[in-house]
Amino acid sequence: MTPATTNALPALAGxxxxxxxxxxxxxxxKPRIIELLLVTTIPTMLLAARGLPSVRLLVVTLVGGAxxxxxxxxxxCYIDRDIDAVMRRTSRRPLAKPTPLAVIKPAEAxxxxxxxxxASTVLLGTLVNWLSAVLADAAILFYVFIYTIGLKRRxxxxxxxxxxxxxxxxxxxxxxxxxxxxxxxxxxxAVIFFWTPPHFWALAMKFKDDxxxxxxxxxxxxxxxxxxxxKILIYSYIMVATTLAxxxxxxxxxxxxxxxxxxxxLLEAHRLxxxxxxxxxxxxxxxxxxxxxxxxxxxxxxxxxxxTEGACAGVAQPSANPAPMRLFxxxxxxxxxxxxxxxxTSLLPWGSW
Numbered sequence: 001m002t003p004a005t006t007n008a009l010p011a012l013a014g015x016x017x018x019x020x021x022x023x024x025x026x027x028x029x030k031p032r033i034i035e036l037l038l039v040t041t042i043p044t045m046l047l048a049a050r051g052l053p054s055v056r057l058l059v060v061t062l063v064g065g066a067x068x069x070x071x072x073x074x075x076x077c078y079i080d081r082d083i084d085a086v087m088r089r090t091s092r093r094p095l096a097k098p099t100p101l102a103v104i105k106p107a108e109a110x111x112x113x114x115x116x117x118x119a120s121t122v123l124l125g126t127l128v129n130w131l132s133a134v135l136a137d138a139a140i141l142f143y144v145f146i147y148t149i150g151l152k153r154r155x156x157x158x159x160x161x162x163x164x165x166x167x168x169x170x171x172x173x174x175x176x177x178x179x180x181x182x183x184x185x186x187x188x189x190a191v192i193f194f195w196t197p198p199h200f201w202a203l204a205m206k207f208k209d210d211x212x213x214x215x216x217x218x219x220x221x222x223x224x225x226x227x228x229x230x231k232i233l234i235y236s237y238i239m240v241a242t243t244l245a246x247x248x249x250x251x252x253x254x255x256x257x258x259x260x261x262x263x264x265x266l267l268e269a270h271r272l273x274x275x276x277x278x279x280x281x282x283x284x285x286x287x288x289x290x291x292x293x294x295x296x297x298x299x300x301x302x303x304x305x306x307x308t309e310g311a312c313a314g315v316a317q318p319s320a321n322p323a324p325m326r327l328f329x330x331x332x333x334x335x336x337x338x339x340x341x342x343x344x345t346s347l348l349p350w351g352s353w
Contacts, residue, residue, distance in 0.1 A: 024094040024104045025104060025112055027095035027114070028095070029069070029074055030070075032072040033073060033124075034069045034070060038066060041062060041170065043169040043339040043340065044174050045058060045177050046346040047342050048174045048177035049346075057128065060128055061172065064123040064128065064133075067116045068116075068137070070116045071114070071115075072113075072139060074112055074113030075110065075117075075140075075144050075148075078097050081095035081151060083216060087210035087211050088158070088207075095111070120140075121137055124136055135172045135175060135181075136168070142164060146162060147162025148162075153215070155217065156217050156222050158217070159196060167193050167196075184249045187245050187249075190242045191243050195239050195335055197231070198239070201232050201333040202272070202328040203326065205225065226277060226280050228276075229272055232273070243261075246342075251343055252353055254342060265330065265331070270324065272323045273329050
């Protein structure tokens with residue numbers, strides 16, 4: 001680093017343009033995730049209202065839900081800034097940058113996240129109802145304390161249990177319209193709950209090296225690909241069965257569309273399993289956690305700890321298998337289409353049993 005560059009860093013840190021700060025704060029909220037959450041909220045509100053709720057209720061609920069999700073995601077970025085800096089996929093997040101180059105300070109991000117959560121609570125509680133506000137707060141607390149702090153770095157079941165945080169928007173949307181949480185809302189919660197592991201494990205299969213380098217025990221890091229693919233398939237079947245459990249309330253048209261979309265998703269899940277099985281059979285590629293520890297728990301060269309089987313492995317060669325990312329992107333399309341069907345069938349005057 002040249003003297004000129006060194007002298008420029010404090011100036012860069014001292015003169016932060018409002019536009020750059022705002023853009024960095026916005027990035028901390030993970031807007032793409034918020035977008036997906038809102039995709040599930042709107043159809044849920046239409047189904048609960050059996051039609052179109054008031055525009056005011058729809059807008060306020062969406063804004064409040066977006067603030068809650070942004071709060072949880074921002075605090076998550078604050079807590080995980082150390083591993084985000086290690087992982088290539090997340091290394092460009094605002095808090096993952098070295099301190100001299102960071103536009104946002106960790107304390108500022110934490111305060112911003114808390115303020116978003118407070119704004120969500122006040123907005124939903126005063127303009128919608130307090131049940132919706134409590135559910136939104138529960139989602140924030142679950143994501144931060146149960147998933148991010150409690151599970152993510154400790155167990156391969158992190159995303160199975162922690163993924164429940166992403167299911168709360170349907171409860172918020174339903175309660176905003178009805179003031180209660182009834183069985184159809186619980187079914188929608190379960191749909192997203194069982195959708196999350198196949199969706200996220202497919203992504204983690206592609207970026208298992210990132211998670212291994214950060215010592216995050218995502219399932220693809222600690223289990224062979226054949227095991228991951230089998231579990232993806234199991235959860236996919238449970239998810240599709242759960243979508244059909246909504247049919248008595250949503251109607252026959254929804255049931256037909258859900259069955260078709262479910263068959264499409266299961267076909268892709270089976271394709272992933274076959275692809276992984278072929279790779280395993282031919283010996284092309286191996287799970288990241290395939291190294292067995294030498295004696296005394298040290299690496300063979302004596303430089304640092306060895307990686308035991310079933311533990312987080314070191315950085316391996318990036319996977320060239322495109323199948324996991326195909327399923328990952330398909331899972332987003334699947335969930336979007338499924339909830340689009342819910343929205344359309346809720347507005348149609350026909351399609352019920």
